[in-house]
Each structure stands twice: as structure tokens, then as C-alpha cells.
Amino acid sequence: MNRAIVRLFAVMVLLFAVLVAFTSRWTVFSATALQNNPLNKLGFYASEKIKTGDLLADNGSVLAKAVPATGGIWKRKYPFGSLFAQPVGYSILQTGQTAGLERYRASQLRGVKTGLTSVFGSLGGSQVGDDVQTTLDPKAQALARTLLKGRTGSVIAIVPQTGAVKVMYSNPTYNDNDPQAYYDSVTACKPNPFKIGCTYNLATQGLFPPGSTFKVVTSTAALDSGKYTPQSIIDGSSPLEVSGRPLENDGDQSWGEISLTTALVNSVNTVYAQVGQNVGAKLMETYMKRFGFYSEPPLDYPASEMLTSGERLNGKLIAPTNPNVDLGRMSIGQDKLLVTPLQMAMVVSAVADGGVLMEPRLTTKVVNSDGQVVQRFAPTEYDRVMKPKTASELTQMMEDVVEEGTGTAAQLDGVKVAGKTGTASVGKSQDGQPLDDAWFIGFAPVSDPKIAVVVTLENIPNGYGGIYAAPIAAQLIKTLLAEDR
Amino acid sequence: MRARNRELFGLLSAALLITAGFAAVFIQESGKLSNVSLIYGAIFLGLCVAGHIFIRVTLPNADPYIFPLVAVLACFGLVMVYRIAGATEARQQAQWFVLGLVLFAGTVIVFREYRKLENYRYLIVIGSILFMVLPRVPGLEAATQTQTYGAYLEIHLGSLTFQPTEFAKIGLVIFLASYLRDHRQALAEGRKVLGYRVPPLKHLGPVLLLWGIAMLILVFLRDIGSSLMFYGGLLSIIYVATQRVSFVVVGLVAFGVGAWYLGTHIPHIDSRVQAWLHPFRPSLYYAQTGSSYQIANGLFSQSAGGLFGQGFGQALLTIPGTNDAYIPLPDTDMIYAVITDELGLFGSAALLLIYLLLVARGFKAAMLARDSFSKLMATGLSAILAIQVFVIVGGVTRVIPFTGVTLPFVSYGGSSIMANFILVALLLLVSDRARRPSTI
Numbered sequence: 073m074n075r076a077i078v079r080l081f082a083v084m085v086l087l088f089a090v091l092v093a094f095t096s097r098w099t100v101f102s103a104t105a106l107q108n109n110p111l112n113k114l115g116f117y118a119s120e121k122i123k124t125g126d127l128l129a130d131n132g133s134v135l136a137k138a139v140p141a142t143g144g145i146w147k148r149k150y151p152f153g154s155l156f157a158q159p160v161g162y163s164i165l166q167t168g169q170t171a172g173l174e175r176y177r178a179s180q181l182r183g184v185k186t187g188l189t190s191v192f193g194s195l196g197g198s199q200v201g202d203d204v205q206t207t208l209d210p211k212a213q214a215l216a217r218t219l220l221k222g223r224t225g226s227v228i229a230i231v232p233q234t235g236a237v238k239v240m241y242s243n244p245t246y247n248d249n250d251p252q253a254y255y256d257s258v259t260a261c262k263p264n265p266f267k268i269g270c271t272y273n274l275a276t277q278g279l280f281p282p283g284s285t286f287k288v289v290t291s292t293a294a295l296d297s298g299k300y301t302p303q304s305i306i307d308g309s310s311p312l313e314v315s316g317r318p319l320e321n322d323g324d325q326s327w328g329e330i331s332l333t334t335a336l337v338n339s340v341n342t343v344y345a346q347v348g349q350n351v352g353a354k355l356m357e358t359y360m361k362r363f364g365f366y367s368e369p370p371l372d373y374p375a376s377e378m379l380t381s382g383e384r385l386n387g388k389l390i391a392p393t394n395p396n397v398d399l400g401r402m403s404i405g406q407d408k409l410l411v412t413p414l415q416m417a418m419v420v421s422a423v424a425d426g427g428v429l430m431e432p433r434l435t436t437k438v439v440n441s442d443g444q445v446v447q448r449f450a451p452t453e454y455d456r457v458m459k460p461k462t463a464s465e466l467t468q469m470m471e472d473v474v475e476e477g478t479g480t481a482a483q484l485d486g487v488k489v490a491g492k493t494g495t496a497s498v499g500k501s502q503d504g505q506p507l508d509d510a511w512f513i514g515f516a517p518v519s520d521p522k523i524a525v526v527v528t529l530e531n532i533p534n535g536y537g538g539i540y541a542a543p544i545a546a547q548l549i550k551t552l553l554a555e556d557r
Numbered sequence: 558m559r560a561r562n563r564e565l566f567g568l569l570s571a572a573l574l575i576t577a578g579f580a581a582v583f584i585q586e587s588g589k590l591s592n593v594s595l596i597y598g599a600i601f602l603g604l605c606v607a608g609h610i611f612i613r614v615t616l617p618n619a620d621p622y623i624f625p626l627v628a629v630l631a632c633f634g635l636v637m638v639y640r641i642a643g644a645t646e647a648r649q650q651a652q653w654f655v656l657g658l659v660l661f662a663g664t665v666i667v668f669r670e671y672r673k674l675e676n677y678r679y680l681i682v683i684g685s686i687l688f689m690v691l692p693r694v695p696g697l698e699a700a701t702q703t704q705t706y707g708a709y710l711e712i713h714l715g716s717l718t719f720q721p722t723e724f725a726k727i728g729l730v731i732f733l734a735s736y737l738r739d740h741r742q743a744l745a746e747g748r749k750v751l752g753y754r755v756p757p758l759k760h761l762g763p764v765l766l767l768w769g770i771a772m773l774i775l776v777f778l779r780d781i782g783s784s785l786m787f788y789g790g791l792l793s794i795i796y797v798a799t800q801r802v803s804f805v806v807v808g809l810v811a812f813g814v815g816a817w818y819l820g821t822h823i824p825h826i827d828s829r830v831q832a833w834l835h836p837f838r839p840s841l842y843y844a845q846t847g848s849s850y851q852i853a854n855g856l857f858s859q860s861a862g863g864l865f866g867q868g869f870g871q872a873l874l875t876i877p878g879t880n881d882a883y884i885p886l887p888d889t890d891m892i893y894a895v896i897t898d899e900l901g902l903f904g905s906a907a908l909l910l911i912y913l914l915l916v917a918r919g920f921k922a923a924m925l926a927r928d929s930f931s932k933l934m935a936t937g938l939s940a941i942l943a944i945q946v947f948v949i950v951g952g953v954t955r956v957i958p959f960t961g962v963t964l965p966f967v968s969y970g971g972s973s974i975m976a977n978f979i980l981v982a983l984l985l986l987v988s989d990r991a992r993r994p995s996t997i
Contacts, residue, residue: 073932074924076797080936081920084943088913091947092906094954098859099902106860111842114857120877145877 120145120165124181125201125441127160127173129210130238135160136174138201148174154245155213158273159206159237159373159434162248169251172273173434175374177204180438180447202446203439207236215551216241219544225529226274226413227544229552232421232515232524234451235430237371238552239525242274242413276369276378279410280528283496283537284339284478285511286405288419291336291469293351293359296462300347302333302469312342314400319345322495333469337477339493341404348403353393356403360392362457363429364418370431370454371414381415383408405494417526418454420513423470424490424521427463429454471518474542479512481542484550488518491545493537498530505533512541516549523552560621560992561613567625568609571632572602578636578869585640585870600651601632608658612985615665619989620922626915627966627981631657631974633908634892634967640870641895642888646969653971657978664982671986672930678735685728686770688721690777722783723963723976726941727983729787733767733794734933741798741929767791768808772815781816781826782948782960788812789948790941797936798929833958852952852959854884855894859954866901888969890961893953908967909950916943922988935987938980 098106106112123146127136135156138146148163150156161172170178183201209229216227216239229239272278294300308327311318321327321341327334335343348356360366366382366389368375382389383397385408390396401407414432422429431452438447458466470490473479478493491514499507510532515524525548527541579597605628612619631654639647668674674681737744744761770787778784792808820826828847835841836849836856843850861867872895873883884891897905919939926932945962952959963973 073797073800073929076800077920077924077932077936080793080797080940081917084916084940084947085913087943087947087951088909090956091909091950091954092902094951094956095859095897095905095909096902098856098954099862099897099905100864103860103863106857109837109857111837111839111853112857112860114861114873114883117873117877117883142878 116165119182122146122182123200124148124163125183125203125439127177127181128203128205129156129208130206130236131210133210135206135208150248152210153247153249155210155217155241156208157245157248158242158275159208159240160248161374161377162251164251171251171377172248172373173204173206175377176372177435177438180204183440200441202441204435205437205439206435207231207238207433208240209238209552209555211555212239212548212552213241216544216548217243219547220529223529224274224531225527226278227528227548228275228413228417228526229548230417230421230432230524232424232521233430235421235432235454236436236451237417237432237434238523239548240273240275240434242278273377274528274530275413276371276373278412278528278530279379279381279384280413280509280511280530281409281496281498282405282411282416283494283509283511284341284344284405285416285419285492285494285513285537286403286409286411287336287339287344288423288466288470288492288513289360289363290344290348290351290356290403291332291466292363292423292458292462293355294332294347295465296359296458297351297355299351300332302331302465304332305329306332306335306343306346308335308340308343310342312345314345314349315398319400319404333472336469336492337472339478344404345400349400351403353391353397353399356399357392359457362455363422364415364454365411366391369412369414369418370452372433372435372449378414379412381411384410405496413526413528416511416513416528417524420492420515420526421524422455422457423463423466424515424524425463426460427456427458429457467518467521470514474514478536478538479514479542481538482512482514482546482549484516484546487516487549487553489514489516489546489549490518490521491515491542493542495535495537501531501533507531507533508535510535510540511537512545514542514545514549516553522556523549525549525552560619561609561617564612564621564624565606565609567622568602568605568628571625571628572605574629575601575632575636578633579639581869582636582640585868597635601635604655604658608661611662611665615662615669616985616989618992618994619985620918620992623915623918623922623981623985623988626911626918627978629911630908630915630966634964634969636869637892637896637967638888638969640899641874641892642969646888649971650969650974653974656971657974660975661978661982664979665986668983668986671934671983671990672928674731675735675738675930678732681728682732685725685732688728689725689783691721720963720970720972722778722780723972724979726783726787726790726945727938727976727980729767729770730790730794730937730941731934733791734930734937737794737798737933738929744795744804745799745801768811768815772819780960781829781958782952782962785948785957785960786941786945786962789944790937793940793944794933794937797923798933829958829960833955836955851885851891852955855891855953856955858884858894858898862898862901862905864901864903866897866899866904869899872898886961889963890949890959890968891953892964892968893950896967909946912943912946912965916940918988919984922984922991925991926987927991931987931990935984938984942977942980 124138126134129135134151136148136150139149141147150160159172161174163170163174181201181204212229220243224243226242227239230237308330310321310324310326319341327340368380369378383392385396398407402409418429431454433449435449437445440446467490470492471488474482474489474491479491482489482491491512494511496509497506498509501507510529512527515521525545527544529535529540532540612624635647635650638650792805795804820830832841832849832852836853841849842853858872874887876883884894887895916939919935923932923935926935942965945965949962949964951957963970965977
């Protein structure tokens with residue numbers, strides 16, 4: 073019988089080997105697949121128990137924090153609600169829905185695990201998240217909301233030398249403490265997510281024709297390539313035949329032979345159409361790409377919540393060299409050109425920073441619960457768009473716009489402001505009035521730019537940028553410069 | 558080193574293990590090392606030394622490794638139960654451990670001449686079967702917990718809850734060992750029919766009866782796990798007694814056919830099979846009854862463990878914000894999943910190795926035994942212990958459909974601990990008799 077017992081034992085050893093093999097299968101070989109299984113909520117439960125860190129404004133105000141919920145879990149609270157909803161976003165653990173910085177900086181807010189936590193778990197305490205410092209300025213942000221007076225539009229303010237985004241406010245907004253309502257409103261917008269009135273971040277996702285603000289880009293290409301100087305004389309007669317159709321100046325005004333500076337100051341379309349055509353599609357594309365067109369915006373923000381600027385045909389990006397592009401009209405910010413306010417903020421801050429474009433950013437550092445800085449997001453150069461000489465010439469031209477041209481409403485006492493207005497025709501209202509997108513892009517002080525601002529207002533009847541957008545920019549610049557002092 | 562000294566040495570390491578284990582859990586729970594962990598260790602060491610002295614006196618020649626291995630398993634179980642279910646359950650588990658030791662001592666004293674058990678074999682088998690069907694006796698099933706997850710496993714006497722199958726398995730092994738001792742020759746030889754040896758029906762009868770019993774458990778108690786465990790033990794003893802593989806093959810086929818038929822006709826069993834085959838099917842995962850929730854979450858837990866585990870106290874047991882268990886029955890049926898989660902593949906493999914060593918010592922006792930009854934009983938007891946581990950761990954790791962049996966000595970539960978201490982007492986009795994220097 074003993075031989076049979078040995079054989080039986082061998083069978084038992086085999087059975088146990090199968091058990092070890094299957095345990096290995098679940099713990100090692102199939103572990104990743106199991107962890108990615110949509111039914112596996114372990115990771116989500118673990119994150120629910122972590123006291124996530126705060127998102128902090130530049131003055132230390134708390135933009136987002138963890139508050140205890142029933143059952144030893146934490147949920148996120150947003151003290152400012154709709155004021156910062158778009159840059160901050162939200163995070164609902166129960167459904168896994170996240171947006172904005174809450175999504176982009178989720179791992180930092182959860183806290184980074186360090187070496188010794190594995191074998192016996194984190195000895196003596198639960199994992200605590202880290203705080204993330206943002207660049208946002210609550211006072212200026214609140215002012216931007218006040219100045220928009222509920223109109224659909226967006227306000228961005230950036231420090232040109234660092235790319236720090238001080239203000240990013242858009243209407244319509246939503247209360248990020250109640251994202252369910254937000255989701256309901258999105259559902260209502262489902263047929264057309266870009267429909268006006270739908271809740272999304274206009275600053276990064278809103279696509280608008282840039283209108284005459286794009287003449288800053290055309291000017292950059294014209295001056296930096298050496299094909300033009302601010303004093304170059306061009307014929308400003310109206311109308312001008314462009315791509316087989318007549319192109320008119322505002323009010324069909326003929327300006328005759330004028331300098332490039334005068335053309336920018338008075339936003340002369342016919343001049344800039346010729347300049348763009350003369351510079352050529354290839355060179356226009358080069359400069360546009362240096363400004364960030366045709367690329368995903370380099371902002372520290374979820375890529376899926378940002379759109380790329382450029383010529384678009386049936387929703388798809390097409391290069392300026394594409395035969396479908398009307399180069400003359402593109403050069404004055406029309407044709408099929410669609411840009412985000414963020415893109416124009418990058419354009420204007422590059423001019424303000426002597427031609428160097430810094431990556432815009434919303435966060436600067438990660439601080440752990442002991443107050444130690446565990447991660448820094450240093451200012452990063454995106455591209456050298458133009459020569460310093462070009463930048464200073466362009467600054468002078470834009471200063472003249474505010475001094476004596478279309479942007480006089482942006483003037484401030486004691487501070488020189490440089491800027492460019494934009495008025496992009498987008499259609500007619502029901503009572504037949506022309507509707508425009510009103511733009512102002514600018515920076516100040518001219519001698520030592522501290523802040524660059526972009527104001528975009530959507531669908532304003534007869535909405536001249538110089539009338540509607542420029543005063544908002546002026547107020548904002550005034551407040552931000554006062555704070556800076 | 559003498560056998561008993563080796564045993565004492567083994568027990569010391571078990572006591573160190575429980576002290577370290579409790580210390581780890583205490584640090585995790587309260588953030589500080591408490592002297593309670595030392596007290597637990599000391600109490601446990603005291604119990605083990607008492608057990609050891611008892612064995613020294615009564616069973617001086619018994620295998621020196623069996624008791625320390627059991628002590629390691631029991632203390633590991635105590636730490637896990639403390640960590641999973643809390644102090645109250647751990648204290649209860651410790652009480653059962655003490656009660657188990659008392660039963661152990663009682664068994665050794667009363668059945669010192671264990672071979673006289675043979676005289677009562679029919680009484681034992683009938684008693685065991687009646688005991689098993691007790692959960693279906695109306696007065697004894699508690700109103701609230703009539704069925705434990707679809708199976709009839711427990712009886713309630715006042716505040717006490719018994720799982721009769723845990724005890725019945727021992728009775729059935731004793732009966733089979735005794736019966737086959739008498740009839741194995743006849744069974745092994747038999748007459749030749751069509752070139753095959755067919756055992757005479759009158760000898761095979763009781764064996765067939767046991768097959769019937771296994772099927773009955775399946776139908777009547779709806780307990781696939783115990784049924785599988787009994788049947789595996791039965792086949793092991795028959796194989797060792799007759800040394801004929803054909804019995805095992807025929808037996809497995811018969812069980813397979815029976816299980817298939819019942820599986821397709823009893824919804825409770827069918828749903829277990831479906832959950833085993835498709836644990837990640839959302840319709841099954843979220844099903845109201847017969848859901849794969851438990852088995853799937855058990856697998857997720859194991860995957861979280863990886864090679865080395867997340868550490869004591871790190872496995873997620875309750876769904877945050879609720880009182881619902883993430884894996885239902887984490888301290889009994891699913892305890893292996895929690896162990897893998899916290900101690901990883903290495904911890905689990907070590908645990909399985911300890912079981913295998915215990916089984917090996919049991920088989921060793923069987924091989925050393927000089928009479929057939931002792932051999933068959935020790936074989937049967939060791940085999941049924943191994944198969945019980947295989948059934949529950951195999952269920953948790955999805956080798957076989959998940960069925961509720963306890964992980965011996967480790968799972969929370971009095972019946973399991975006490976019954977397995979009786980089992981160990983019998984093994985040591987066989988071993989002591991076999992190793993006695995001068996017998997007769």
C-alpha cells in the first residue's frame with residue numbers, strides 16, 4: 073500500500089502545484105489585465121480614501137480641496153464654484169468623471185508614493201495628497217467675470233515672460249460643485265458641442281474667427297521675413313479683388329497709399345490681404361506654427377479639453393498652402409481661420425516678450441503636506457517666434473493702434489498699452505443686425521510688458537472690438553498692474 | 558535532537574510568528590506597537606507548550622512536525638481573522654482554538670486505542686450521515702440563515718452554529734478505512750467480465766452507497782464543496798486500498814456525469830458553474846442571485862497582491878462609504894484571496910507549502926503504520942485535508958467552480974477548527990503507534 077500512498081501524495085503535490093500556478097496567474101501574469109478590467113474598482117476605492125491635496129490660487133486661496141464625506145472617504149469641494157470652474161474643473165470619484173486641472177494634476181493631488189511604503193504599507197498613517205500651486209489670480213478673475221457682464225466670451229491674462237496664466241474666465245460657466253447639472257447641460261448640447269451656450273471652456277475649446285487681431289501674425293511674418301518694414305507703403309484702396317471676390321475695408325473706406333503702421337492702426341483689410349499674399353502661404357505657415365497654430369496647445373491642461381487653431385475645412389485642419397485656403401482673407405483673420413482665445417494669448421505674449429513665446433501654464437509647483445516642494449514646473453520656452461527687432465517694431469505699431477487707431481478705448485492713464493482690435497463678422501441676428509465677434513489683444517506697459525490680455529466677446533451686434541473688448545482689457549490690465557506693484 | 562524537542566523548537570518559531578504577525582497588524586491599525594501583541598504571543602506560546610507537554614506525556618513517539626505545522630496554520634489564521642474581522646472574532650477564534658485543543662486532548666485520551674473505533678463503524682457512518690442532514694431538520698435551521706449562499710451548511714443550537722459536514726468527514730473516513738480494510742482484497746480481485754475486473758457487487762455496495770451519499774449531499778444540501786471533498790477522500794482511500802486506477806477513473810467519470818446532470822438541473826449549482834466560466838461578464842457580475850461578484854472581486858484582490866503583497870492590513874475589505882464587504886465572506890470562504898492580496902504570491906505559496914508539509918507528514922504516518930486500518934485512516938484523513946484545501950483555494954483561484962468550504966485552521970469558524978483538531982489527534986495517534994519502538 074505504501075507505493076500507492078506515495079503515488080497519491082504525488083497527485084496531491086500536483087494539485088497544489090496547480091493552485092500555485094493559478095495564484096501566479098492572477099498575481100503576476102494576468103495582474104495587469106485584471107487591474108485594467110472595467111469591473112475592477114479597487115484603484116478607484118483606494119483613491120477615494122486618500123485625502124487629496126488643494127489646488128491653490130497665486131495668493132494662497134483654495135480653489136479646490138478635499139472634504140470628508142460619510143464612510144471615511146473624501147470628496148472634492150470648490151469654494152469658488154463657477155468663477156474658476158473652467159480652469160479648475162472637477163473630479164467626481166463615484167463616477168470617475170474629471171475635468172480641467174483636477175484631471176490634469178490628479179496624480180499630484182493624490183500624492184506621490186515614496187519608496188518605503190510597500191511591504192507593511194505606509195507605516196503609521198494613510199496616504200495624503202500634495203497641494204498644487206496654480207498661477208490664477210482670484211481678484212483679477214472676479215473682475216473679468218464682472219466686466220463680461222454675463223455676455224458669452226472669454227478673458228485670458230498671461231505674464232509674457234513666464235507664461236503664467238493669471239486669468240482664464242469664460243462665459244457660460246457652471247458650478248463645478250454640481251457637475252451633474254453640467255453634464256445634463258452638455259447632453260442638451262450633444263448634437264453640436266460647439267453650440268453657443270453650451271458649457272465648456274471657451275478659452276481653450278472655443279473656436280472663433282480671429283478677425284483683425286490676426287494681422288499681428290501677418291505683420292510678424294511680413295516684418296520678420298524682411299519683406300516689409302513698418303514704413304513700407306502699400307495701396308489701401310477699397311474694394312480690392314481678392315481670390316475673385318471684392319474685399320472691402322471697414323465702411324468701404326479707401327485709404328490710398330499708406331504705410332504698414334497706418335494700415336495696422338486703422339486695420340486696413342485691403343493692405344493686409346496684399347501683404348499676406350506677398351509673404352506667401354509657405355512663410356505664413358512657418359510663422360503661424362511658431363506661434364503654436366496647428367499644434368495642440370502646450371498648456372498644462374487636459375488635451376481633450378483644448379482645440380488646435382488653424383484653417384479648418386469641414387472641421388478638419390488644413391494648411392495655409394492648401395488650395396482651398398483664400399490666403400488674402402486668411403491674412404486678415406477671416407476665410408476658414410478658427411482660433412481659440414488661448415492661441416491669441418500666445419500670439420500677443422510672444423510679441424510682448426521680445427519675440428520669445430513661453431508655454432502658457434496654470435501650475436507652478438507641487439508641495440507636500442510637510443511644506444516641501446516635491447515638483448516644480450519651471451517656465452519653458454515654446455519657440456523663438458521672431459527677432460527682438462521685429463518684436464519691438466510690432467510693439468510700436470500696436471502702441472499706435474491704442475494711441476490713435478481702433479484701440480483707443482484701451483488707453484490708460486500713465487501706462488502705455490499696445491494692442492490690436494478684431495471684429496469678425498459671424499452672421500446676422502434675427503432682426504437683421506450684423507453680428508460680430510469682438511476681440512482685443514494687448515499688453516502693457518509697453519516699455520516693460522508685465523501682462524498680456526485677450527478679450528473675446530461672441531455674437532455682439534455691430535460688435536467692434538475697439539468698442540466692446542478694448543475697455544475690458546484696459547480695466548483688467550489696470551487691476552493686474554496695480555497688484556503687480 | 559529527540560522528536561519531542563524538535564516539536565518544541567518548531568512551536569517556538571510558531572509563537573514568534575504570531576507575535577510578529579500581531580505586531581504588524583497592530584502597527585497598521587493603531588500606528589503604534591502595543592504590548593498586547595506580546596501578550597497574544599505569550600498566551601499562544603503557553604497554549605502550544607501545554608499541548609506539547611500533553612503530547613510529550615501521552616504520545617511520546619508521535620510525529621514531531623505535525624503539531625508545530627498545525628500551530629503555525631492556526632496562529633496565522635488567528636492573525637488574519639484579527640486583521641479581517643476584528644478583535645471580537647479573533648477572541649472567539651482563540652476560544653475555539655482552546656476548545657479545539659481540549660477536543661484534541663479528549664480524542665487522544667478517549668481513543669487512545671483508536672482501532673476500537675472499527676467496532677462502531679456502521680454506527681459512525683450512519684451517525685455522520687444523519688449529522689450531515691441535520692441542517693434540513695426544520696427546528697434546527699435558524700429562521701434568518703436557513704441557507705448559506707444557497708447551500709444548507711449550518712445548524713443552529715441556541716447561539717451555537719455547527720457545520721456538521723466538518724465533523725462528518727472524519728466519521729466517513731473512519732468507516733471507509735475500516736470497511737476497506739476488510740473488503741479491499743475482494744474489491745481488488747473480483748471477477749473478470751469482458752477482460753475487466755469487476756468487483757463483486759456485495760463488496761462494492763457500500764462504496765456505491767457512498768457515491769450515492771456524495772450525490773445526495775449535492776442535491777439535498779446543495780453543497781458542492783463538501784461533496785467534492787468527501788468524494789475525493791473516498792477515491793483516495795479506495796485507490797490506496799485496492800491500488801487500482803480503474804476505480805478512480807470510473808469514480809471520477811461517475812462523479813463527473815452526476816455533477817453535470819445536477820449542475821444543469823439545479824439552478825444553484827448551474828449559476829456557480831456560470832460564475833466560474835464567465836466571472837467578468839457584467840450581466841453575471843451584477844446579477845441579483847448567483848452572481849460572479851464574489852469570485853471576480855476575489856481575483857481582483859489577488860491581482861492587487863502581486864509577488865509580495867500589499868502588506869498586512871492593506872487589502873480593501875469594505876467598500877468605502879458603505880458597510881458592504883468588497884469580497885463577501887473575507888474571513889471564511891474567501892480568506893485565501895485576502896491572504897494573497899496582503900502577502901502576495903510568495904505568502905500564499907508559503908501557506909500552501911505548509912499545508913503540503915502537513916499532508917506529507919500525514920502520509921508519512923500512514924506509511925509507517927503497521928496495520929491496514931491505521932494506514933487507510935491516516936491516508937484518508939490526510940487526503941481529505943489536502944482536498945479540502947484544494948477545493949477552497951481552487952475555487953478562489955478559479956481552478957474549479959467556487960464552493961464554500963473552510964480553509965482548515967485558518968478560516969474563521971469553530972466547527973472547522975474543532976473538527977480539524979480531532980483529525981490531527983487521530984493522525985498523531987496513528988503516528989505514535991507506528992513509531993513506538995517496541996510494539997506488542
